[in-house]
Amino acid sequence: MLRRLARQLPLVPLVLLSPFLAAVPLIAILASDLLWSLFGKRRNARDTRPRTHAASVVIPNWNGRDLLEKYLPAVITALDGHPDNEIIVVDNGSTDGSAAYVREAFPCVRCLALDRNLGFGGGSNAGFAAAKNDIVVLLNSDMRVEPDFLAPLLEGFEDESVFAVSCQIFFSDPDKPREETGLTQGWWAHGGLRVRHREDPRVNRRFPCFYGGGGSCAFDRRKFLELGGFDEILRPFYLEDTDLGYLAWKRGWKVYYEPRSIVYHEHRGTIGKHFSPGYIFSVVQKNFVLWTWKNIHEPARLLSHFFYTWTGALVSVVFGDSLERPNLVALSRAFLQLPGVLASRWRARSLAAIGDTEAFRRPLGGYFRDRFAPPLPPAPDPLRVLFVSPYPICPPVHGGGVFMSQTCRELARLVDLHLIVMVDEIEQIEPHAELAAQCGSADYIVKPQGTIHTLGYIAPHAIVEYRNADLEWAIHRQIYLHQIDAVQIEYIQLAQYRCEFRRIGQFLFEHDVYFQSIGRQLPNMQSLTGKLHGGYEYLRALRYETKHLPAFDRVQVCSRSNADFLLEFSPQLASVLDSDLRAGVTVSQYPFRPRGRQPFTMLFLGSFRHAPNLEALYWFVNRSLPRVLERWPQAKLIVIGSDPPPRYSLPDFGDALDLRGYADDILTPLGEAAVFICPILSGSGVRVKLLEAFACGIPVVSTRIGAEGLSDEDGRICRLADSPEAFADAISALFADPEAAAAMAGRARAEVQANWDMPVLTQKLVQSYRAAIRSRRDRK
Numbered sequence: 025m026l027r028r029l030a031r032q033l034p035l036v037p038l039v040l041l042s043p044f045l046a047a048v049p050l051i052a053i054l055a056s057d058l059l060w061s062l063f064g065k066r067r068n069a070r071d072t073r074p075r076t077h078a079a080s081v082v083i084p085n086w087n088g089r090d091l092l093e094k095y096l097p098a099v100i101t102a103l104d105g106h107p108d109n110e111i112i113v114v115d116n117g118s119t120d121g122s123a124a125y126v127r128e129a130f131p132c133v134r135c136l137a138l139d140r141n142l143g144f145g146g147g148s149n150a151g152f153a154a155a156k157n158d159i160v161v162l163l164n165s166d167m168r169v170e171p172d173f174l175a176p177l178l179e180g181f182e183d184e185s186v187f188a189v190s191c192q193i194f195f196s197d198p199d200k201p202r203e204e205t206g207l208t209q210g211w212w213a214h215g216g217l218r219v220r221h222r223e224d225p226r227v228n229r230r231f232p233c234f235y236g237g238g239g240s241c242a243f244d245r246r247k248f249l250e251l252g253g254f255d256e257i258l259r260p261f262y263l264e265d266t267d268l269g270y271l272a273w274k275r276g277w278k279v280y281y282e283p284r285s286i287v288y289h290e291h292r293g294t295i296g297k298h299f300s301p302g303y304i305f306s307v308v309q310k311n312f313v314l315w316t317w318k319n320i321h322e323p324a325r326l327l328s329h330f331f332y333t334w335t336g337a338l339v340s341v342v343f344g345d346s347l348e349r350p351n352l353v354a355l356s357r358a359f360l361q362l363p364g365v366l367a368s369r370w371r372a373r374s375l376a377a378i379g380d381t382e383a384f385r386r387p388l389g390g391y392f393r394d395r396f397a398p399p400l401p402p403a404p405d406p407l408r409v410l411f412v413s414p415y416p417i418c419p420p421v422h423g424g425g426v427f428m429s430q431t432c433r434e435l436a437r438l439v440d441l442h443l444i445v446m447v448d449e450i451e452q453i454e455p456h457a458e459l460a461a462q463c464g465s466a467d468y469i470v471k472p473q474g475t476i477h478t479l480g481y482i483a484p485h486a487i488v489e490y491r492n493a494d495l496e497w498a499i500h501r502q503i504y505l506h507q508i509d510a511v512q513i514e515y516i517q518l519a520q521y522r523c524e525f526r527r528i529g530q531f532l533f534e535h536d537v538y539f540q541s542i543g544r545q546l547p548n549m550q551s552l553t554g555k556l557h558g559g560y561e562y563l564r565a566l567r568y569e570t571k572h573l574p575a576f577d578r579v580q581v582c583s584r585s586n587a588d589f590l591l592e593f594s595p596q597l598a599s600v601l602d603s604d605l606r607a608g609v610t611v612s613q614y615p616f617r618p619r620g621r622q623p624f625t626m627l628f629l630g631s632f633r634h635a636p637n638l639e640a641l642y643w644f645v646n647r648s649l650p651r652v653l654e655r656w657p658q659a660k661l662i663v664i665g666s667d668p669p670p671r672y673s674l675p676d677f678g679d680a681l682d683l684r685g686y687a688d689d690i691l692t693p694l695g696e697a698a699v700f701i702c703p704i705l706s707g708s709g710v711r712v713k714l715l716e717a718f719a720c721g722i723p724v725v726s727t728r729i730g731a732e733g734l735s736d737e738d739g740r741i742c743r744l745a746d747s748p749e750a751f752a753d754a755i756s757a758l759f760a761d762p763e764a765a766a767a768m769a770g771r772a773r774a775e776v777q778a779n780w781d782m783p784v785l786t787q788k789l790v791q792s793y794r795a796a797i798r799s800r801r802d803r804k
Contacts, residue, residue, distance in 0.1 A: 035341055038352040045352075045359045046334040053317060053326065056366050060373050067374050069275060071184040074158035074244045078108035079174060081161045082151030084144055086116040088165040089125050091290070095168045096130060102169050109174075110134060113165075114151040116141040144238065145254030145264040152248055160248065164239030166290040168196065176284040177242040180230055185396075187277035188236035188243045188269065191285040193221075204289060206241075207281045209497070210234035210266065212325060212384055214348070215332025217315055219266055226467070227501060232392040233281040235269020240287050247277060252371060257318070257364045262304075263311040270319055273386055276377040278396065305345070309354035314361060318368045322380045385524070389504030390511075394525045400509070402801040406440040407793060408464070410508045412499060414446045414471075414490055414517050418455040421666045421686060422631035423712035424535045428514060429459070430610050434786035436462040439793075442506050444498050446471050446490075464506060469495045483520075484564040486538060490517040503528065510793045516565075519572045529796045532573065533580040533606050536709035539565035540589055541636070544706035544729065548639060570594040577796040580789075582607040582710035583733020589708075605789045607710040607733070608780040614719035616773055617695045618766040624659040624759055626652070627697035627722070629690060629713045632667045636707035640730075644703040644751070645674050645681065651752035653680055656759055661701075664693060694720040699758050699765070703751060704730035714742070715780055718772035723765035725754045734775075741772035 103109040115123040123137040180189030254264040336349030385391040420426040443466040460466035510529040630637035666686040700717040724742035738744040743754035
């Protein structure tokens with residue numbers, strides 16, 4: 025650390041100047057924006073569809089004779105198909121004889137020789153000015169093209185709003201990681217632009233992207249010139265294409281990625297030979313700052329940029345440079361270009377038809393479909409539904425898994441269903457094969473493992489834990505590729521992926537009310553630290569749920585009691601809550617057996633990754649089971665569920681405690697045991713284990729929290745008891761009177777058939793989808 029600080033001593037003057045380097049550009053930009061609001065004028069676009077019968081290929085070159093010799097013949101071959109096609113090599117003042125070589129070796133190629141190096145942007149602009157066709161394909165000199173690469177690019181200019189169509193990029197060396205693919209993505213984070221290339225083989229047809237790569241992309245020449253071409257402030261290289269793509273989106277135009285148009289790139293074949301990595305890094309850092317000063321016009325984003333830029337530059341002095349933040353050298357070099365960037369910003373504001381937030385949204389597949397698709401039918405047939413789960417659905421090892429599994433199987437019969445499922449490991453994918461075969465598509469996201477510390481976040485831990493860029497990408501990709509009409513999101517953890525759609529319905533199932541579940545756990549927490557942490561999570565969850573739930577088209581909850589609880593905190597939810605659509609079981613799958621059970625056997629069922637189940641088991645075996653065994657020494661407790669606690673953590677009851685762990689078959693024990701117990705003390709929602717027990721005819725003893733939403737009357741469909749003594753007494757009463765127990769089980773089965781049968785619920789669910797979508801699409 026001391027050595028690093030010593031190396032940074034020359035930066036001390038910049039550290040002292042850093043407030044000035046950040047404050048002056050901010051003040052200048054705000055003043056410029058004020059002047060523009062008073063005197064600026066927006067330029068209206070006059071969009072026309074370009075002629076696509078032919079194209080001009082522009083290849084900027086600087087001392088790349090060897091690359092032209094190697095790759096230009098393939099371009100000539102690819103353009104042989106039409107006499108109006110042309111190739112223009114723009115020579116940027118090369119000293120290796122490139123211009124003379126092109127004229128001699130390739131007389132069919134136009135050579136535009138410049139007397140000095142204008143950089144990638146300047147050379148490209150000269151080529152666009154000289155081109156004769158409406159479509160200009162810009163290629164790096166180190167790009168090898170497939171013979172049929174051109175036609176898919178030309179097809180992409182499907183209407184007057186298409187600005188650019190980008191190629192799919194492979195590297196000449198197949199062993200290299202694909203840092204470039206052509207499928208670009210851009211987003212705003214921590215006060216700055218972030219960009220990347222996605223490698224996604226599922227994107228197998230034309231798809232929106234953030235920008236078209238400058239060295240492998242076709243452009244509408246008129247639109248390119250209308251935007252001013254590549255901006256000189258970004259010389260000598262990098263981010264010119266990103267800048268232009270963002271300008272196009274803000275202008276209201278579209279940028280596509282076309283995977284059928286394939287090119288091969290010898291990465292940094294020219295730049296990497298003539299510039300050091302350190303210099304390239306410094307240019308990239310400076311240009312990211314300039315890009316923001318030019319293009320970001322929303323005040324909140326701009327202020328966050330200057331805060332993160334200044335603090336990030338100071339952090340870099342201590343901890344070293346990072347691509348995630350600028351350094352003081354980049355900030356100072358950008359400062360020197362302030363007059364030029366203010367002029368570019370004025371022009372960018374004049375060209376913009378939409379704001380920054382909308383411009384970042386539109387390249388995402390879901391937003392693109394929502395904004396640009398032709399008029400969508402108010403009653404789509406088939407209805408296409410995307411079902412997104414944060415947990416594995418198959419096998420259904422927990423209650424939520426049962427709800428999701430049975431809902432999906434019913435939905436697959438009624439709609440065109442598509443799945444996205446998060447799994448903890450690749451091995452969890454295969455069990456979904458049978459369900460996936462019933463769906464239009466199934467995609468799986470492997471959740472990164474590791475501890476996430478969220479104390480400094482305002483969002484709840486459960487939300488931060490499920491922030492996943494790959495999941496967000498997959499949702500948007502599937503919406504676009506499969507023309508999704510409705511997105512069904514499971515659990516509050518995924519509410520963060522709701523979008524500001526105008527024509528696509530969005531639905532959330534609150535399997536349990538998260539802040540209610542946390543609140544019920546607080547009294548049982550033993551340590552002060554645990555209570556403080558739990559209280560903080562409760563407040564974060566309360567804020568998050570009451571803020572985000574009203575934005576969905578419909579919010580499904582397990583029961584009327586859950587709905588009433590939410591309405592106490594958020595009355596505006598009254599118009600969107602559904603309490604009778606999702607919590608259920610397919611009753612016909614559960615054999616009903618009210619009699620002939622093994623006497624004096626108790627069954628506890630549940631996944632012990634779910635904290636309330638673990639809490640319930642410890643409570644029962646420590647405080648209630650001894651009382652049962654005192655009266656019925658022959659009694660036996662069977663515990664089934666994934667991730668059970670270690671045997672040594674439980675009292676030693678000998679053969680009276682049968683800890684079995686996960687079981688593929690739960691119908692057999694549900695059909696054999698004499699009493700089902702549900703000693704749940706916390707949590708929220710309807711317990712699927714009770715619905716399954718009711719359907720199978722096994723008499724139930726539950727706490728009132730455990731039976732919440734199902735029964736509040738002791739003895740009608742189940743026994744209710746909340747103290748260890750009362751719980752043991754209720755079990756004893758059922759052991760002592762099997763006929764009364766069977767009669768109660770019969771009433772429970774009838775209750776499930778009447779109100780909780782999944783096929784009936786799912787038909788109502790589809791009706792709710794259709795009603796919400798019609799409401800959206802009928803709006804003027």
